[in-house]
Amino acid sequence: MGSISEFFQHLMNGLTLGGIYALIALGYTMVYGILKFINFAHGDILMVGSYIGLFTFNAIRGQQMGIWTIVAFFIAMIAGMLFSAVLGVLIERIAYKPLRRATRLAPLLSAIGVSFILSNTAAWAWGTKSRKLDYPFDNTPFTIGGVAITPHQILILVVVIIMMVSLKLFVDRSRIGKAMRATSLDQDTAKLMGIKADQIIAITFAIGSALAATAGFLIALEIKVYPSMGMMTGLKAFVAAVVGGIGNISGAMLGGILLGLLETFGVALLGIPYGMRDTIAFVALIIILLIKPEGLLGKVEKEKV
Amino acid sequence: MINFILLILIYTGIYALMAIGQNLITGYVGLLSLTQAGFFAIGSYVTAILSVTYGIDFWITVPIAGILAALFGVVIGLPTLRLSGDYLAIATLGFGEIVRNILNNWDSLTNGPMGIQRIPMITVFGMKISPYAKWGFLVVVWLFVLVAFVLFERLANSRMGRALEAVREDEIAASSMGINATRYKVWAFALGAGIAGVAGSLQSTFILSVTPGVFTFMVSIMVLCMVVLGGMGNFAAVILGAFIIQFISYFPQLVGLSNIIPPQFKQILFGLILVTMMIWRPQGILGRKTRGEPAIFKRRGGKK
Numbered sequence A: 001m002g003s004i005s006e007f008f009q010h011l012m013n014g015l016t017l018g019g020i021y022a023l024i025a026l027g028y029t030m031v032y033g034i035l036k037f038i039n040f041a042h043g044d045i046l047m048v049g050s051y052i053g054l055f056t057f058n059a060i061r062g063q064q065m066g067i068w069t070i071v072a073f074f075i076a077m078i079a080g081m082l083f084s085a086v087l088g089v090l091i092e093r094i095a096y097k098p099l100r101r102a103t104r105l106a107p108l109l110s111a112i113g114v115s116f117i118l119s120n121t122a123a124w125a126w127g128t129k130s131r132k133l134d135y136p137f138d139n140t141p142f143t144i145g146g147v148a149i150t151p152h153q154i155l156i157l158v159v160v161i162i163m164m165v166s167l168k169l170f171v172d173r174s175r176i177g178k179a180m181r182a183t184s185l186d187q188d189t190a191k192l193m194g195i196k197a198d199q200i201i202a203i204t205f206a207i208g209s210a211l212a213a214t215a216g217f218l219i220a221l222e223i224k225v226y227p228s229m230g231m232m233t234g235l236k237a238f239v240a241a242v243v244g245g246i247g248n249i250s251g252a253m254l255g256g257i258l259l260g261l262l263e264t265f266g267v268a269l270l271g272i273p274y275g276m277r278d279t280i281a282f283v284a285l286i287i288i289l290l291i292k293p294e295g296l297l298g299k300v301e302k303e304k305v
Numbered sequence B: 001m002i003n004f005i006l007l008i009l010i011y012t013g014i015y016a017l018m019a020i021g022q023n024l025i026t027g028y029v030g031l032l033s034l035t036q037a038g039f040f041a042i043g044s045y046v047t048a049i050l051s052v053t054y055g056i057d058f059w060i061t062v063p064i065a066g067i068l069a070a071l072f073g074v075v076i077g078l079p080t081l082r083l084s085g086d087y088l089a090i091a092t093l094g095f096g097e098i099v100r101n102i103l104n105n106w107d108s109l110t111n112g113p114m115g116i117q118r119i120p121m122i123t124v125f126g127m128k129i130s131p132y133a134k135w136g137f138l139v140v141v142w143l144f145v146l147v148a149f150v151l152f153e154r155l156a157n158s159r160m161g162r163a164l165e166a167v168r169e170d171e172i173a174a175s176s177m178g179i180n181a182t183r184y185k186v187w188a189f190a191l192g193a194g195i196a197g198v199a200g201s202l203q204s205t206f207i208l209s210v211t212p213g214v215f216t217f218m219v220s221i222m223v224l225c226m227v228v229l230g231g232m233g234n235f236a237a238v239i240l241g242a243f244i245i246q247f248i249s250y251f252p253q254l255v256g257l258s259n260i261i262p263p264q265f266k267q268i269l270f271g272l273i274l275v276t277m278m279i280w281r282p283q284g285i286l287g288r289k290t291r292g293e294p295a296i297f298k299r300r301g302g303k304k
Helices: A004-035 A042-060 A067-099 A105-126 A151-173 A175-185 A187-192 A197-223 A229-244 A249-268 A274-291 B002-028 B036-053 B058-080 B086-105 B135-156 B159-169 B171-176 B181-207 B217-230 B235-254 B264-280
Strands: A142-144 A147-149 B122-124 B127-129
Touching: A004 A042, A004 A147, A004 A151, A004 A175, A004 A197, A004 A229, A004 A249, A042 A067, A042 A105, A042 A197, A042 A229, A067 A105, A067 A197, A067 B264, A105 A229, A105 B217, A105 B264, A147 A151, A151 A175, A151 A197, A151 A249, A175 A187, A175 A197, A187 A197, A197 A229, A229 A249, A229 A274, A229 B086, A249 A274, A274 B058, A274 B086, B002 B036, B002 B135, B002 B159, B002 B181, B002 B217, B002 B235, B036 B058, B036 B086, B036 B181, B036 B217, B058 B086, B058 B122, B058 B181, B086 B217, B122 B135, B127 B135, B135 B159, B135 B181, B135 B235, B159 B171, B159 B181, B171 B181, B217 B235, B217 B264, B235 B264
Parallel strands: none
Antiparallel strands: A142 A147, B122 B127
16 A cells, blocks of 8 residues: 555546646637636537447447447547537527627626537436447556556546647647638738638637537546536536646646546545545636636736726 | 415515616626525525524624625636736626535535525514514515615716726726726725625525525526616615516416416516516616716606
8 A cells, every 4th residue: 555556546537637637628719718717518519429429329330349349439439529619619600609709797697608508408308327338449447557448447537638739739830730720810900811710710619519528438438428418527628628728728628637637646545535526626616716817828918907 | 366466565675675786786887797596595594593593683693694605706807807807797697607516516504406495584572583484574674775775876877886887888098097907996896796685695594505506597587687677776676676576476376377377478477578678768667867867757768
């Protein structure tokens, strides 16, 4: 007990959990960066994406576990991503776009309404019982140097790293990414420079929603799929975005991983009871707001009159 | 039937108290708080624990419930209200969940998921106000609403009310006029929380038991809907909103269709109310009350 291998065990668990938070936090932070509002429906988009993934997987997986189930798993993941992306763009069009020039409160209230509509429609249509998503591969853990690693954790880490690297490249290097950064910096000026801001906002929602669906589908293997799954996960991911510095893409990644580590180590080493695990994130939020409200990587924004 | 209408009116009263608090926070200061359910829970449990475990009279537990809820409001408000309003929404959303989490897990104090039963009834001059005989309880609840309405209305027309509106319209301009924005915001938030705590006290002596399962996020959303539907910044309007939302809630039972209409429908409807009101009628049914005129039941355009 208390050995080095135990430390690495928690590190591994924390990293996978943190990777999931980071993927979800990216959606919050990208939307916040451009529209300056919290998309409360983000967690529920994650939930819908997970359901679609689950349905697709169960429809095409077949009986035998093998290469095909793994392929089917990725096809299902992509189906969930696409569906969520379209849903995210639709929600933006219907519920947020008319409110861009309204008071700050209006889109927030609208987003809460959307969140409530999504989670309750899901509960009505698909039932409140949680559904199990079967592992597409044999999930027996193997040990490396005393650290038990499940193939599921490897899958999460690989997918998360691929997603993050490609997103970072996309935002930093591509033309659309440049337009996204410009829109986030100053929407009106970006428009004057010929950037179609509406289109960029739609793309942002699509990417954020697809990332959330991926995260939801990945954790569905462990926590199952249920209509209110988006709420707590979404909340914590938002905390991760704030810890890293909201509006900052690298910050969301860092914040997510930090929060994952904090939760795992908090339960394992600091003796915080498992039932109170969800509280850790909010204590972290309060602390960061008290000492560094702009987040770890955020810039201090001066308010202009 | 008449009993059922009385039930709706009693719940309208209890929720109207919460909505009045929410209106001060959201309607006057323009802050999104998502945790009236949390303060409601705190108030309920204060009354339940004090009266069942320590045998303290209801009328003494009410102010304690209110003050304790307000103190929790200050604890959340102080770190978050110095910053932009968005953080309050998240912090309060988390707070509501944490309160439920603690109520569920702190067995020695709250008896966990089982909750606390056999809460004594309210007594007035040695007379028991039984919740089963509804009329008496209805009068008590609406007396509370009346007092809260008058107090909050006076408050909104005071120096503090004007300061709050100034902060909502333009925080920087308000600050440069010498208004301590954070202090006023924390005060408003604490008062809104306190009145929700009082509503909790009433609720626990109405159902005569408390369980953590009652205080879900849904309660906070209902209260928010009441304010948005009635009209932000208008205390009479949010009481009307409270009635409409409670009526919608109990409509399936009222017409005997609760077997046919699934419970999610009213919640989907609440979500739709929030979205559609924001897009087409952000000022609510009655609209914001403009200063210096008797605006009750007069339709008025709100701020675009």
